[in-house]
Amino acid sequence: MRQTLAVISLNLRSIPRRLGMSTATVGAVALVVAVLLGFQAIGNGFRATAERSGAEDIAIMLREGSQAELNSGLSRDQARLIEVADGVARDETDSGIISAELYVIVDGVLRGAQTEANLGLRGMEANGPAMRQGFSLVEGRMFSPGAAELIVGEGVRREFLGFELGQEIRLGTNDWTVVGIFSTGGTVFDSEVWSDLGVLQNLYQRGSSVQSVRARLTSPDGLERLQAYVENEPRLNLDVQTEAEFFAGQSSGTAGVISSLGWPLSIVMAIGALAGAWNTLYSSVDARAREIATLRAIGFSGLSAFTGTMAEAVMLSAIGGAAGTAIAVLFFNGLSFQGLGDSFTQVVFDLSVTWDSIETGIALAIMVGVLGGLFPAIRAARMPILAVHRSS
Amino acid sequence: MTALYTLTDLSKRYTRGKESITIFEQLDMTIDQGDFISIMGPSGSGKTTLLNLLGGIDRPSSGAVDCEGTRVDKLSEGKLAKWRSQHVGFIFQFYNLMPTLSAAQNVELPLLLTNLSGKERKRRVETALDIVGILDRKGHRPAQLSGGQQQRVGIARAIVADPKVLLCDEPTGDLDRNTADEVLETLQLLNRELNKTIVMVTHDPAAAGYASKELHLDKGRFVAKENT
Numbered sequence: 247m248r249q250t251l252a253v254i255s256l257n258l259r260s261i262p263r264r265l266g267m268s269t270a271t272v273g274a275v276a277l278v279v280a281v282l283l284g285f286q287a288i289g290n291g292f293r294a295t296a297e298r299s300g301a302e303d304i305a306i307m308l309r310e311g312s313q314a315e316l317n318s319g320l321s322r323d324q325a326r327l328i329e330v331a332d333g334v335a336r337d338e339t340d341s342g343i344i345s346a347e348l349y350v351i352v353d354g355v356l357r358g359a360q361t362e363a364n365l366g367l368r369g370m371e372a373n374g375p376a377m378r379q380g381f382s383l384v385e386g387r388m389f390s391p392g393a394a395e396l397i398v399g400e401g402v403r404r405e406f407l408g409f410e411l412g413q414e415i416r417l418g419t420n421d422w423t424v425v426g427i428f429s430t431g432g433t434v435f436d437s438e439v440w441s442d443l444g445v446l447q448n449l450y451q452r453g454s455s456v457q458s459v460r461a462r463l464t465s466p467d468g469l470e471r472l473q474a475y476v477e478n479e480p481r482l483n484l485d486v487q488t489e490a491e492f493f494a495g496q497s498s499g500t501a502g503v504i505s506s507l508g509w510p511l512s513i514v515m516a517i518g519a520l521a522g523a524w525n526t527l528y529s530s531v532d533a534r535a536r537e538i539a540t541l542r543a544i545g546f547s548g549l550s551a552f553t554g555t556m557a558e559a560v561m562l563s564a565i566g567g568a569a570g571t572a573i574a575v576l577f578f579n580g581l582s583f584q585g586l587g588d589s590f591t592q593v594v595f596d597l598s599v600t601w602d603s604i605e606t607g608i609a610l611a612i613m614v615g616v617l618g619g620l621f622p623a624i625r626a627a628r629m630p631i632l633a634v635h636r637s638s
Numbered sequence: 639m640t641a642l643y644t645l646t647d648l649s650k651r652y653t654r655g656k657e658s659i660t661i662f663e664q665l666d667m668t669i670d671q672g673d674f675i676s677i678m679g680p681s682g683s684g685k686t687t688l689l690n691l692l693g694g695i696d697r698p699s700s701g702a703v704d705c706e707g708t709r710v711d712k713l714s715e716g717k718l719a720k721w722r723s724q725h726v727g728f729i730f731q732f733y734n735l736m737p738t739l740s741a742a743q744n745v746e747l748p749l750l751l752t753n754l755s756g757k758e759r760k761r762r763v764e765t766a767l768d769i770v771g772i773l774d775r776k777g778h779r780p781a782q783l784s785g786g787q788q789q790r791v792g793i794a795r796a797i798v799a800d801p802k803v804l805l806c807d808e809p810t811g812d813l814d815r816n817t818a819d820e821v822l823e824t825l826q827l828l829n830r831e832l833n834k835t836i837v838m839v840t841h842d843p844a845a846a847g848y849a850s851k852e853l854h855l856d857k858g859r860f861v862a863k864e865n866t
C-alpha cells in the first residue's frame with residue numbers, strides 16, 4: 247500500500263536525526279551476532295578438523311553401542327575373526343592388517359603446573375603405528391614385544407614431565423622405559439603413549455581382552471563388505487565405522503557444546519541490544535509525535551504508523567546483523583585456534599563461519615528488531631491525533 | 639446560502655483527574671458553503687478545540703457535528719480518517735511539514751491515500767504549488783524555505799485533495815506582517831476563486847479582517863459581527 251510505503255520511507259529517512267542512538271543500536275546488534283557466530287565458528291572449525299584427522303581407509307570396531315573406546319570390550323577370539331574378515335587388507339603373508347588395542351588412562355605430571363593430568367596409554371599390536379596417518383618415529387626405536395617399553399607422542403613429551411628418551415617412568419604401580427618418541431603430525435595421537443598390547447594386558451590384568459580393533463580396508467567398498475561380514479557373523483556384535491566417521495562422532499559432542507556456549511552469552515547481550523533498540527525507537531516515536539499525528543490528521547492509518555516504526559527497528563537490527571556477520575567473517579573465519587580439552591590438547595584448528603550460522607545470526611538480529619520495535623510501534627499507532635498541535 | 643456544517647447542542651468537557659473543565663455547553667453553530675470565518679477570542683477559550691471538532695480529529699462530549707448530512711461525530715475511526723482525507727484540509731501554525739521530504743513530496747502526501755496514478759498526482763501537486771505561488775521551490779526541503787514559504791507548502795498540501803473546507807489554526811501566528819498578509823491574500827483567493835469554505839482561528843485583528851465573517855468566542859459563546 248502506498249501510504250504504508252510512504253510512512254516506512256519517512257521513518258527510514260528520519261534515522262540520521264538520531265544517528266548516535268541508531269548507531270549504538272546497530273553496534274549492539276552487531277556485537278550479539280558477532281559473538282554468536284564466533285562461538286559457532288569455533289565449534290564448526292573443531293568439528294571440521296576432527297573429521298579431517300581421521301582416515302577413510304581405516305576401520306574402527308567397538309562393541310556394539312559402546313561409542314567410546316573406554317566403554318568397549320572385545321575378546322581376543324573376536325579380534326582374530328576380524329583378521330580373516332572380508333574387506334580387510336592382507337599383508338605379504340596373507341594375514342589381515344589389523345591392530346587390537348587396549349586403552350587405559352594413567353596419571354602424568356604436567357610440566358608447567360606440576361599437577362597431575364590424565365594421559366592415554368595405548369597397548370597395540372605391531373601393525374598399530376603404521377595405521378596412523380603421518381606416523382613416524384622421530385627418536386629412538388619401537389617398543390619390543392613383551393618388554394615394558396613405551397614410545398611417547400611428541401605432545402606428551404612436551405607437556406608432561408619424565409617422558410624423555412631413555413628415562414624410566416612409573417605409571418600406576420608399573421615401571422616403564424621410554425625407548426622412542428613418535429609424531430603423527432599434530433593429530434590426537436600425539437597426546438598418547440603407546441606400548442605392546444600383551445604387556446599392557448598383563449600389567450593391567452585384562453587377560454586377553456581388548457577394547458577396539460583397527461583394520462586397514464582393501465578399497466573404498468571394503469567398509470561395506472566388512473560391515474556385511476560382521477553382520478552375518480553371530481560371534482561378532484560390533485559397530486564398524488571408518489576412523490573419519492569415528493572422530494566426527496567423537497567431536498560432535500564437544501563441537502556442539504562449544505557452539506552452544508555462544509547462545510547464553512548472545513541471548514544476554516541480545517536482551518541488552520533489545521533494550522537499546524526499544525529506547526531508540528521510543529525516542530524516534532516521541533521525536534516524530536507531531537509528524538505521526540499530522541499524517542493521521544491527513545487520513546493515514548494507525549497501522550501505517552505501526553509498520554513504519556517496525557520497519558525502522560528491523561532496518562537497524564538488520565544492518566547490525568549484517569555488520570556482525572561481516573565482523574565474524576573478516577576476523578574469525580580461517581583464524582587458527584588452539585583446542586582445549588583432555589585428548590585434544592594439541593589440536594589446532596581453523597575457525598569456520600558457516601552459512602547455517604549466518605542465517606541463525608541474522609534471524610536473531612531481526613528478532614531483536616521485531617521485539618525492540620513492537621511496543622514503540624504500538625505507541626506510534628496509538629499516537630493521539632491532537633499531538634498535531636504540539637509545538638515541535 | 640446552503641449550510642456546510644451544522645453544529646447542534648454541542649458540548650465538550652475535559653476531565654483531568656477528578657476535575658472536569660467545560661469548554662462548550664450546548665453550542666449551536668452553522669457554517670455556510672463558501673464562508674470565510676475568522677474566530678477570535680482569548681487564549682483557552684476553546685478555538686482550537688472547535689477546529690478539532692470540525693475537522694474530525696476530536697469528538698464532542700455530546701451534541702452533533704453534521705457536515706453535509708454526515709454525522710462526523712458518529713463515524714468510526716477508520717471512516718473518520720477517510721472522511722478527513724476527502725473533506726478537510728488542515729493548516730497549522732507551525733506548518734507541520736515532514737522535514738525529510740521536499741515541498742512537492744509533502745504536498746503529495748494526501749494523494750497517497752487516493753487511487754490516482756503517479757502522473758496524475760504529480761500534475762495535481764504542481765497545480766496546488768502553483769496556486770499558492772511556490773512551484774519554483776518544489777524540490778526544496780522545509781528547512782530550505784522561509785516561514786511564509788513553508789506555510790504556502792502547508793496550504794498547498796491542504797488543498798491538493800480538493801476538500802471543501804480549510805481549517806486554519808493561527809496560520810499566520812508565526813509570520814511577520816508582510817508575509818502574513820501574503821498568506822492571508824492567498825487564503826482569500828482560495829475562498830473567492832475556488833469557493834473553499836475557510837474557518838480560521840487567529841489572534842490578529844488584521845488577519846480577521848480578511849474574513850467575510852468574524853466570530854468572537856468567549857466562555858463557550860459566540861458573538862457574531864458581519865464585515866462590511
Ligand SMILES: Nc1ncnc2c1ncn2[C@@H]1O[C@H](COP(=O)(O)OP(=O)(O)O)[C@@H](O)[C@H]1O
Nearest residue numbers: 652653654661680681682683684685686687688
Ligand atoms: N487534551 C486536553 N485535555 C485537557 N484539557 C484540554 C485539552 N485540550 C485543551 N484543553 C483545555 O481546553 C481549553 C481550551 O483549549 P483550546 O481549544 O486549545 O483553546 P484556544 O485554542 O482557544 O487557546 C483550555 O483550557 C485547555 O487547557
Ligand SMILES: [Mg+2]
Nearest residue numbers: 685686687807
Ligand atoms: Mg489554540
